[in-house]
Amino acid sequence: MIRAFLFAAAVLIIAGCSSTGTIHPQKKNIIETVYASGKIMADSEYTVYALNPGTVIKKLVKEGDMVKKGEVLYLINSTAQAAKLDAATLSYQTARQNLSPDSRILRDLKLTMQNAAIKFSNDSVQYARLKNLWEQNVGTKSALDNALVLYRTSLNEKRSAGEKYYSTINDLNIALKNAQSQVAAAQNDLNNYIIRAESAGTIYQMLKEKGEAVRANEALALLGKSSDRLIRLAIDQQDIDRVKEGQEVLLKTDATGDKIFRAKVIRLYPTMNEADQTFRADAVFTGNDSQPYIHTSVEANIIIQRKQQVLVIPSKVLFSGDSVKVMQDGHVKSIAVKTGIRTLDEAEVLSGLDGASEVVVPTAK
Numbered sequence: 001m002i003r004a005f006l007f008a009a010a011v012l013i014i015a016g017c018s019s020t021g022t023i024h025p026q027k028k029n030i031i032e033t034v035y036a037s038g039k040i041m042a043d044s045e046y047t048v049y050a051l052n053p054g055t056v057i058k059k060l061v062k063e064g065d066m067v068k069k070g071e072v073l074y075l076i077n078s079t080a081q082a083a084k085l086d087a088a089t090l091s092y093q094t095a096r097q098n099l100s101p102d103s104r105i106l107r108d109l110k111l112t113m114q115n116a117a118i119k120f121s122n123d124s125v126q127y128a129r130l131k132n133l134w135e136q137n138v139g140t141k142s143a144l145d146n147a148l149v150l151y152r153t154s155l156n157e158k159r160s161a162g163e164k165y166y167s168t169i170n171d172l173n174i175a176l177k178n179a180q181s182q183v184a185a186a187q188n189d190l191n192n193y194i195i196r197a198e199s200a201g202t203i204y205q206m207l208k209e210k211g212e213a214v215r216a217n218e219a220l221a222l223l224g225k226s227s228d229r230l231i232r233l234a235i236d237q238q239d240i241d242r243v244k245e246g247q248e249v250l251l252k253t254d255a256t257g258d259k260i261f262r263a264k265v266i267r268l269y270p271t272m273n274e275a276d277q278t279f280r281a282d283a284v285f286t287g288n289d290s291q292p293y294i295h296t297s298v299e300a301n302i303i304i305q306r307k308q309q310v311l312v313i314p315s316k317v318l319f320s321g322d323s324v325k326v327m328q329d330g331h332v333k334s335i336a337v338k339t340g341i342r343t344l345d346e347a348e349v350l351s352g353l354d355g356a357s358e359v360v361v362p363t364a365k
Contacts (some may be wrong), residue, residue, distance in 0.1 A: 021360075021361055022326075022327050022358040022359055022360055022361065023313070023314070023317070023358075023359050023361055024355060024356065024357065024358065024359070025311045025312060025313045025349055025353050025354070025355055025357055025359065026311070026312055026313075026355070027309045027310065027311060027312070027355070028309065028310070028312045028346070029306070029307065029308050029309060029310075030306070030307050030310055030312055030341050030343065030346060030348050031303055031305075031306050031307075031341070031343070032303070032304040032305045032306075032341040032342070032343065033250075033301035033302060033303055033304060033343070034235060034236075034239040034242055034243055034301070034302045034304055035236075035239075035299075035300070035301060035302075036233040036234060036235045036249075036281065036299075036300045036301075036302055037233070037234055037297070037298065037299055037300070038231060038232045038233035038234050038297075038298050038300065039231075039232055039295055039296060039297050039298060040229055040230070040231055040232075040253065040291070040293065040294055040295065040296050040298060041224070041229070041230045041231075041232050041294055041295070042201075042202070042204060042223075042224025042225055042228070042229065042230070042294045043224060043225040043228035043229060043230045043284075044199065044201065044224055044225045044228075045204075045222065045223070045224035045225075045230070045294070046198060046199075046222075046223055046224065047219050047220075047221070047222050047223075048073065048195055048196075048197070048198065048219070048220050048221040048222075048223065049217055049218065049219055049220060050076065050195065050214045050215065050216060050217065050218050050220055051192040051216065051217070052076065052078075052081075052189070052192050052193060052216055053213075053214060053215050053216050054076035054077045054078065054193060054213075054214050055076065055077045055211065055212070055213055055214065056074055056075070056076060056208050056209065056210050056211060056212050056214060057075050057076065057077050057210065058074065058075040058210060059073075059074055059206065059208070059209060059210050060072050060073060060074065060075070061073050061203050061206065062203065062206060063203055063204065063205060063206055064202065064203060065202070065203045066200075066201070066202055066203075066226055067197045067200065067201065067202075067203060067223070068197065068200050069197060069198065069199050069200050070196050070197065071196060071197045072194055072195065072196055073195045073196060073197060073203075073206075073220070073221055074194075074195035074208065074220060074221075075193070075194060075195075076193040076194075076195065076214055077193070078190055078193035081186070081189050081190045081193060082190060084186045084189070084190075085183070085186040085187055085189075085190050087186075088179065088182040088183045088185075088186040089183055089186075091179045091182060091183075092176070092179035092180060092182070092183045094179075095172065095175045095176040095178075095179040096176060096179075098172045098175070098176075099169070099172045099173065099176060103172075105168065105172070106165070106168065106169065106172075109161070109164060109165040109168055110165060112161045112164075112165075113158075113161040113162055113164075113165050115161075116154065116157045116158040116160075116161040116162075117158050117161075119154045119157065119158075120151075120154040120155055120157070120158040122154075123147070123150045123151045123153075123154040123155075124151055124154075124155075126147050126150070126151075127144075127147040127148055127150070127151040130143055130144045130147045131144060131147075195220055195221070197223060198223075199223075201223045201224050201225045201226055202223065202224060202225070202226040203221060203222075203223055204222045204223060204224060204294060205221060205222035206220075206221050207219055207220055207221060207222070208220055224294070227290075228284075229284070229285060229290055229291070229294070230282055230283075230284060231249070231251065231263055231282065231283040231284065231285070231298060231300070232280065232282055233249075233280070233281045233282070233283060233298075233300055233302075234273070234276065234278040234279070234280060235278055235279050235280075235281055235302075236277065236278055237272055237277050237278065237279060240268075240279040240281075242304050243265060243268065243281060243302055243304070244265065244268075245265050245266060245267065245268060246264060246265060246266075247264065247265045247302050247303055247304065248262065248263075248264055248286075248302075248303045249262070249263040249264060249265060249283045249300050249301070249302050249303070250262060250263075250300065250301045250303065251263060251283075251298045251299065251300035251301070252298065252299055252300075253291060253293070253296045253297065253298050254296050254297045254298075255291065255293045255296040256291055261285060261289045261290075261291065262285070262286050262287060262289045263283040263284055263285050263286055263289065263300075264283060264284065264286050265281055265282070265283050265302060266282055266283060266284050267281065267282040268280075268281050269281065269282075281302075283300070305341065307340070307341060307348065310340070310341075310348050310349075311348065311349040311353065311354070311355065312346050312347065312348055312349065313346070313347055313349055313353065313359055314345065314346060314347075314361070315342065315343070315344065315345055315346055315347050316361070316362070317359050317360070317361055317362065318337075318339070318347055319334070321336070322336060322337055322338065322339050323335060323336050323337065324337055324352075324353070324359050324360070325359070325360040325362070326353070326357055326358055326359055326360060327358040327360060328358075332360055335352055335353075336352055337349055337350075337351065337352030337353055338350040338351040338352055
């Protein structure tokens, strides 16, 4: 009965494995990768926006054109703004004229100041003369008092004329600076209707045609460097700590089918996108690899490490806790293994198995 029980137990163990046979670990090259998705951008890509509402009156470039920094892309109607600049310019010219040597305002004030100085001089002399005579008992007290009143009045008039003259110069200087500021502001506002390239590059998209209405802050054009491409990748937060600058990237694009492109990681960004729980990484094509399209989607594998001719088993033979079932002396036995690089299909074996091990392959459920 004991023999019968042991035989039945062995049958149950083998049946429980649901095996489809055995395989031997093999020496192979294995690559550990991290998956990423993203899209291809033009390097230094940027969008030009309208700062003011209006209507396009002239479109000066087209898609594919190469432009220099500051080159005009669009002209937006600006009749009201031009009139504002004209008015500000006229105010500035008037303010400059008011401070010039031919200024009518300053000329009149200067004459008033000069006349007050002459009158004060005369009244001062007259008061001094009458005072001197009075001290010699010549003249009348009333004449001296009248001369003193005229002297003090003309002194005040002289001071007032001088203060008014210099105060007016100060006010005119302030008015000139304000007028300069208004001209600069009006010129800047007018320049906002002249849409220019912010840097040299290629026109990838022109979003408005002549005669179309433009809203404030509406996109008008897409530009970027002419030949350089940037691959913007999104990496899951669970994988980001394994990605480093300089790692090789293998990728495919929607626009080029199954062709494999090579690139490398050049920049990692530390802030997570909370919407999709990913981190951004930038990569660039290496060697002669590149492609002319932008904004096409990509699927990429970032190579974390490679190993040559290591012992490898299929991932499907691994059980939880990194154990496998092996056939030893006609019996199925569970043993622990230590794994290294793991991919979706394969796992590197560091210890626990060798090339002669017979690993049981479980039936797919």
